[in-house]
Amino acid sequence: MAPQDAVLGWDEDANAEAYDAFTRTHPMYAATSRDLARRADLADARLVVDLCGGAGATARAILDLVPSRARVVSVDSAAAMQRVGRRTLTDARLTWTTAPAERLADHIPTGCTDAVVCNSAIWKTDTRVVFHAVSRILRPGGLFAFNIGGGFAGVRHPDEDAVRAEPSLNSLIRQVAAHDYGYTPPPRTAGTSPKLPLATVIRWLADAGLALVTTEVTAQHSTMAEKKAWLSIPVFAWLEGDFTHDQRRRILDSAYALTTPDTPTVTSWLVVVAQRPETGE
Numbered sequence: 001m002a003p004q005d006a007v008l009g010w011d012e013d014a015n016a017e018a019y020d021a022f023t024r025t026h027p028m029y030a031a032t033s034r035d036l037a038r039r040a041d042l043a044d045a046r047l048v049v050d051l052c053g054g055a056g057a058t059a060r061a062i063l064d065l066v067p068s069r070a071r072v073v074s075v076d077s078a079a080a081m082q083r084v085g086r087r088t089l090t091d092a093r094l095t096w097t098t099a100p101a102e103r104l105a106d107h108i109p110t111g112c113t114d115a116v117v118c119n120s121a122i123w124k125t126d127t128r129v130v131f132h133a134v135s136r137i138l139r140p141g142g143l144f145a146f147n148i149g150g151g152f153a154g155v156r157h158p159d160e161d162a163v164r165a166e167p168s169l170n171s172l173i174r175q176v177a178a179h180d181y182g183y184t185p186p187p188r189t190a191g192t193s194p195k196l197p198l199a200t201v202i203r204w205l206a207d208a209g210l211a212l213v214t215t216e217v218t219a220q221h222s223t224m225a226e227k228k229a230w231l232s233i234p235v236f237a238w239l240e241g242d243f244t245h246d247q248r249r250r251i252l253d254s255a256y257a258l259t260t261p262d263t264p265t266v267t268s269w270l271v272v273v274a275q276r277p278e279t280g281e
Helices: 013-025 028-039 057-063 079-088 101-106 127-137 158-162 169-181 198-207 224-231 245-256
Strands: 047-051 071-076 094-098 113-118 138-149 211-223 264-275
Touching: 013 028, 013 079, 013 224, 028 057, 028 113, 028 138, 028 211, 028 264, 047 057, 047 101, 047 127, 057 071, 071 079, 079 094, 101 127, 113 127, 127 138, 127 198, 158 211, 158 264, 169 224, 169 245, 198 211, 198 264, 211 224, 224 245, 224 264
Parallel strands: 047 071, 047 113, 071 094, 113 138
Antiparallel strands: 138 264, 211 264
């Protein structure tokens, strides 16, 4: 089954609060944020954009690496996410702009940004439009660091195959829903292409005037307990069908009861760093 894409629901207070609590309790977003911030070469940055920044998990990682004089702008279309972020992250170097990623260049000066970082979100946007917007605001030599979930990029890290073979939490959710509620999953679509493969990314970056610097397939190691906490965020309650929130919660709890909490899980990521070429290149 194709990976689920939580596009809607971020501008709801319940999702924003649950997401922020997850990022503070579990390491997944903090780890991927630190990885991207490190790759963005922020030691001498003066202006950095946290694109699709949500409640500020990635901004925290950026603020840890930029100089004291730097400015960080977190851009996100969900006001609810930013309300949580404004309450919990009060570094004076950080400002918040509520706007869709596609309109980034309407809010950031042209050619002045040292780096743009986008964690766990680029495939949820009109990616070609966003690449052009990023290219407009980057200074010559500025970097763009982002990642794409492995299922959306069509990549799989070898560590995914090395973990102990047992049913995933998602498959157990479908089994419980079928047994307890008569759920029938939609038919699998044979040969479905990934949403944002590397070849497409490279072509669209080039169209936007951005040069590829590096790519890497990485593995995020976690546990079944963290996966359950992630699926407890309402926006990620992906099970198809007319289920109430309470039913989805009971299905998740029943499926999780069939697992061992410390069972290792692995999520693959395609990490990409691009650059606006120096003038004259």
